[in-house]
Amino acid sequence: MKAAAFAYARATSVVNALELLAMHGDKAKVLSGGQSLMPAMNLRLLSPDILVDIGGLAELRxxxxxxxxxxxxxxxxxxxxxxxxxxxxxxxxxxxxxxxxxxxxxxxxxxxxxxxxxxxxxxxxxxxxxxxxxxxxxxxxxxxxxxxxxxxxxxxxxxxxxxxxxxxxxxxPVAGQGSTFFFQEYARRHGDYAVVGLAARAVVAAGRFSALRLGFFAVGDRPLLAVAAGKLINATVTPALLAEAATALADELDPQEDQQATAAMRRHLAMVLLRRCVAALLARPELGMGVGK
Missing domain, CATH: 3.30.465.10 (Uridine Diphospho-n-acetylenolpyruvylglucosamine Reductase; domain 3)
Known part of the structure; x- marks a missing residue:
């Protein structure tokens, strides 16, 4: 398929881009890299009247x-x-x-x-x-x-x-002392859309989390900041406590079923990622044992 007909305007500055957006309102779409927008337009998922191209604005790089x-x-x-x-x-x-x-x-x-x-x-x-x-x-x-x-x-x-x-x-916020990160996703092939993924930031001191933020994706209609992470903060993480947090996480999730995975599969994979994340961030591999591949 091809995109529906549209007008095109190349913004010369941020001020100019804002003028164009104010003029056209929700009939306009902003074009930056175009790697998501153009495929959506070609599939007729989006049909803006005008594209406002901001790709040449060095002030935004x-x-x-x-x-x-x-x-x-x-x-x-x-x-x-x-x-x-x-x-x-x-x-x-x-x-x-x-x-x-x-x-x-x-x-x-x-x-x-x-x-x-x-x-x-x-x-x-x-x-x-x-x-x-x-x-x-x-x-x-x-x-x-x-x-x-x-x-x-x-x-x-x-x-x-x-x-x-x-x-x-x-x-x-810049990473402070003790900050550490974890990222992993499940996809059918590298570069494909994720079936389930987890991005995490933690602060670890004396073998405990003093801060932990778990951002799950592909498990709902937006990224999820897991409340279940709170169970693991300022506590000695045991297998039992981690299992409790994983159960709480499963209750938080509202995954959809599609051609890639069932809702139950997404919940299971999210719980696997939670365990792997905690094991990696605390450098305690035994916490991630027996959670599947």
Whole structure:
């Protein structure tokens, strides 16, 4: 199939892009890397009247550290996240996750802002920003807003962005002492959509979690920050406690059944990932034994 007819405007600045969005409202779609938008248009899942191309706006690219915050421009490409020393040092979870995003041709053009704004519940980066307690920076005709990542995703392909707003940056707290990360997903082939995945950030001290954020994806209509993680914080993690947390996690999940997996299979795999994550982060491999492959 081919996309329905549409108009095209190439923004010359963020201000110009916002003017175009204000003019056309919800009839417009923003084009950044286009790696999710164009396939959706070709399948007629989306039929905007006009595309506002922001791909040439250098002011929305780049990775910088400002105090205790890592600022990632919305047009920063996946491949830039892979190569950035700042990302490797302060937010390694993003680097680890991006290695699982599709294939090199997609990673060379896809952008972090485009991925977050697209809000695919099976996508890696939305779960990462939730796990990292990131803030999404958006700009519109009424000014700039900062939205917690946990509040940004509203449903399948739905976010808190208003029609006249543009996602301009992501702010991530820099990793502190004792911070550690975990990322793993199940997919039929590397680069395919995830069947279930987990992005996690933890702070470990004296063999315990003083902080733990578990961002599951492909288990509902948006990334899930698991409440069950609270059972493992400031506690000595035993097999019994981990089993209790896994049962609580299963109750939180609302996975869908599709051609890739049943809801029961997704719940099982999420529980496996929880156990593997805890075992890896605490460097206690016995906690992950007997949980399947």
């Amino acid at each position: 780049g990775i910088t550290v400002r105090g205790d915050v890592l600022v990632v421009g919305a047009l920063t490409r996946h491949v830039d996240l892979l190569r950035s020393p700042e990302i490797a040092l302060h937010a390694r979870l993003l680097r680890d996750a991006v290695a699982h995003v599709a294939h090199p041709a997609i990673r060379n053009r896809g952008t972090i802002g485009g991925s977050l704004a697209h809000a695919d519940p099976a996508s890696e980066l939305p779960a990462c920003v939730v796990a990292l307690d990131a803030t999404i920076v958006v700009r519109g005709s009424a000014g700039e807003r900062r939205i917690a990542a946990t509040e940004f995703f509203r449903g399948i392909y739905e976010t808190a962005l208003l029609p006249d707003e543009l996602l301009v940056a992501v702010e991530v």
